[in-house]
Structure formats: structure tokens, C-alpha cells
Amino acid sequence: MLADDHTILRKGVRMLIDSQPDMEVVSEARTGREAVEQARKLKPDIVIMDVSMPELNGIEGTRQFETCWR
Numbered sequence: 547m548l549a550d551d552h553t554i555l556r557k558g559v560r561m562l563i564d565s566q567p568d569m570e571v572v573s574e575a576r577t578g579r580e581a582v583e584q585a586r587k588l589k590p591d592i593v594i595m596d597v598s599m600p601e602l603n604g605i606e607g608t609r610q611f612e613t614c615w616r
Contacts, residue, residue, distance in 0.1 A: 547590040548574045549581035549607070551599045559594060578602030582610045 548556045548563075548571055560571045572590050575581035579601040585593060593611065597604040 547572055547581070547584060547588065547593045548595075549576075549578065549593060549599065549604065550596040551576050552596070555596075576600075578604055578607035581607050585611055 548559055550556050550559075553576075556574050560574065563569045563571050572588050573584045575584050576599075578595075578599045581593065581595055581599075581604075582602065584590075593608075595604045595608060599607070602610075
């Protein structure tokens with residue numbers, strides 16, 4: 547899962563990941579709050595998350611991920 551408020555960065559990282567045969571981006575989030583909501587639903591193996599995002603910063607969002615995998 548990718549979480550960043552900059553579309554161009556998300557698209558670039560997605561291209562790199564999608565070019566790998568054994569990797570897949572399952573979702574993208576523009577805010578920390580979206581990232582936490584999507585992680586709760588999708589339970590991704592890896593989250594690449596920006597530290598500075600609107601609504602909920604990446605650090606606090608990452609703290610909330612703990613509840614996503616319970």
C-alpha cells in the first residue's frame with residue numbers, strides 16, 4: 547500500500563513496484579486517515595507512508611496500524 551499526498555510520487559513508486567513480478571500495489575491513500583482506513587480493510591503486507599500528510603500525519607497513522615492487524 548502507498549500513502550502519500552503527492553500524486554506524482556505515488557504514481558512513480560507504483561510504477562517501480564508494479565514492474566516487479568512478485569509485487570503488487572493493492573491501494574493508494576492521499577491522507578493518513580485514508581491509509582489507516584484502507585489498512586484496516588486490506589491488511590497489506592507492507593505500507594510505504596509519507597511522514598507529513600494531511601488529516602493524520604504518517605507517524606501517528608503508523609501508530610494506529612497496530613490495531614489493523616489484530
